[in-house]
Amino acid sequence: MTRRYSRRDFIGLALSAAAFPWLACKRSAERVVNFFNWSLYISPKTLPRFTERTGIKVNYEEIADDEEMFAKLRAGVGGYDVVVASDYMIPRMRELGLIDPYPAGALKNLRHIDPKFRATPYDPDNSYTVPYMWGTTGIGYNRGKVKSPPQSWWALWDESYRGKISMLDNARDNIATALLLKGYPETTTDPKAFADISEMLSRQRPLVKQYSSGTYIDNLITGEISLAMSWSGDVLQAARENPQLDYVIPKEGSYLWVDNLLLVRGGPNREEALQLIDFLLEPEVNAEITSFVRYASPNASARKLLDPGLLSDPRVFPPASVMKRLRIHALLPPETTQLWNQTWSDIKLG
Amino acid sequence: MKRVLASHLDRGLSWLIRGRDRRASHVLLAPATVWLAVFLVLPLAWLIALSFIRSGPYGSFIWSFNLQNYARALDAKYLPVVLRTLAYAGAATGLCLLLGFPLAYFISFYAGRWKDRLLILLMIPFWTSSLVAIYCWMIILGQEGLLNSLLMTLRLIDEPLNLLNTPFAVILGLAYFYLPFMVLPLYGSLEKIPRNYLEASYDLGAGAFRTFFKVTLPLSLPGVVAGCILTFVPCLGDFLTASFLGGPDSYLLGNLIENQFLMGQDWPFGAALTALLLVCMAGGMALYRRLEAQESWQR
Numbered sequence: 001m002t003r004r005y006s007r008r009d010f011i012g013l014a015l016s017a018a019a020f021p022w023l024a025c026k027r028s029a030e031r032v033v034n035f036f037n038w039s040l041y042i043s044p045k046t047l048p049r050f051t052e053r054t055g056i057k058v059n060y061e062e063i064a065d066d067e068e069m070f071a072k073l074r075a076g077v078g079g080y081d082v083v084v085a086s087d088y089m090i091p092r093m094r095e096l097g098l099i100d101p102y103p104a105g106a107l108k109n110l111r112h113i114d115p116k117f118r119a120t121p122y123d124p125d126n127s128y129t130v131p132y133m134w135g136t137t138g139i140g141y142n143r144g145k146v147k148s149p150p151q152s153w154w155a156l157w158d159e160s161y162r163g164k165i166s167m168l169d170n171a172r173d174n175i176a177t178a179l180l181l182k183g184y185p186e187t188t189t190d191p192k193a194f195a196d197i198s199e200m201l202s203r204q205r206p207l208v209k210q211y212s213s214g215t216y217i218d219n220l221i222t223g224e225i226s227l228a229m230s231w232s233g234d235v236l237q238a239a240r241e242n243p244q245l246d247y248v249i250p251k252e253g254s255y256l257w258v259d260n261l262l263l264v265r266g267g268p269n270r271e272e273a274l275q276l277i278d279f280l281l282e283p284e285v286n287a288e289i290t291s292f293v294r295y296a297s298p299n300a301s302a303r304k305l306l307d308p309g310l311l312s313d314p315r316v317f318p319p320a321s322v323m324k325r326l327r328i329h330a331l332l333p334p335e336t337t338q339l340w341n342q343t344w345s346d347i348k349l350g
Numbered sequence: 351m352k353r354v355l356a357s358h359l360d361r362g363l364s365w366l367i368r369g370r371d372r373r374a375s376h377v378l379l380a381p382a383t384v385w386l387a388v389f390l391v392l393p394l395a396w397l398i399a400l401s402f403i404r405s406g407p408y409g410s411f412i413w414s415f416n417l418q419n420y421a422r423a424l425d426a427k428y429l430p431v432v433l434r435t436l437a438y439a440g441a442a443t444g445l446c447l448l449l450g451f452p453l454a455y456f457i458s459f460y461a462g463r464w465k466d467r468l469l470i471l472l473m474i475p476f477w478t479s480s481l482v483a484i485y486c487w488m489i490i491l492g493q494e495g496l497l498n499s500l501l502m503t504l505r506l507i508d509e510p511l512n513l514l515n516t517p518f519a520v521i522l523g524l525a526y527f528y529l530p531f532m533v534l535p536l537y538g539s540l541e542k543i544p545r546n547y548l549e550a551s552y553d554l555g556a557g558a559f560r561t562f563f564k565v566t567l568p569l570s571l572p573g574v575v576a577g578c579i580l581t582f583v584p585c586l587g588d589f590l591t592a593s594f595l596g597g598p599d600s601y602l603l604g605n606l607i608e609n610q611f612l613m614g615q616d617w618p619f620g621a622a623l624t625a626l627l628l629v630c631m632a633g634g635m636a637l638y639r640r641l642e643a644q645e646s647w648q649r
Contacts (some may be wrong), residue, residue, distance in 0.1 A: 215488070224492050335407075338616075348601050
């Protein structure tokens, strides 16, 4: 679920996007796999290592958000073998026939996955998903630019930060958080609840410098904004560039989400795709990715190999007391999803 | 053997290029026609068709004819976005004219042998990727960006100005991208002004100021109108500039449409909005054609 274009990788992104169709059809004898992932969601060492070991070339393409990936797959843009998608996307991708189930026993490293991340509501029989990383939605902030470290979501409604606030640009995080703050169940369709949260989010709008799921990280790093509704790993990666940056899960609670490796239906390189996914599940490989992307790993064996500092970092692996305040997104029927999208779209009209 | 082949080739080429033969012009037009049909007409037809259907669960298509997307698009709640888009496009066009006219005037009247080189320089930013250019503007306009650092160093300001994610940044970005669309028609119409008209004006005792307002400016008006339309129309559909350089107050029609296709997963509604925008744009272009035709008739 991390999705950022940063200054330094957008050129590479543009280049790889331009080269993708060419690479994908180059030399049919060469073994390839086409992997569609969020940006900065893998260690730079991972894929070269895979290619070195297996001889399989990875065409790696980066994507900005779930919705963009979904729109692309739905529009029938072919050629992808493996995509990463968040939990709540799975049922609709399955329903629309965009993904295939995993062949039984195809992944020998699946045993490393923590059982807590299996038999989930979005994939009860474990047939379509392999968890890749998980993370939380919270507040990223610049220690040097806030009065005191924010503890509550309401810091994002604080008048004194007018023009210094950024919110993620999607219905999912904004509506869900607003419903949570107002004490409504996530599945509600009550018009009163939606009028209530619309008022609340519209009231915040004049304080917001930008709605962004990508460039907000750059703006946090440069100090352009002080507080941002953020995804955990994004901020913690950015903290390498600006040590003033910190991340907090607000006291009112928040959402945790699980990103999954999926097999695209009709993907041309199934055998290679399975080999890649199995590779990503290897404890050592997975641990290396985790320590680079600073999202949490659902891989129990990989966690044992992590630096104790990272493993005990409550911002990456929240302690039990914080976990109690985290929930996963409810699976909404299509009409409710439509209501969410419409509500969010109307708030942005201003 | 080689010579025979060359002469065949030569004859073939001259049939294509110089011949008045109808078939030759068909052959020449075929690639462009096929290109336009496949990559413009077909997708456009698909888009128009989409605008008349309904979207079902998770943005799937329900193929039943109806006009509800258009009814929705005309909802009053979208009016602020439409007016905002017109205002931004208007402001960007005004800025382009303000920057473009002196530039075109200089190139046409004073650049001499540098003319061609200056015109190429004008086009170069247009050839760079718009994403690269937008990121450059973010680096320039940021709180700790080049512009603020410069102003602070010169002690013109004490606190960094808030420039990024403001309407100012969006209008500046739009003007930057579409400046060539303004300058080229202006330059064209300034070039067409016979220089002896100006001499005549001076001979009859008018000063530089009067000559400009009585002769040069009126004669360049077709270029002004053309430049304004050619700048205004594409500004209406822009979304990239607003989404990167703008804030919540810079949510334009292009962003609303983008939102329907990606986040909103409501392609039919997005298609209806696009169709309406296209009608407005086509109207603008028709106006342009008409003015152009009038102009050539007058001459």
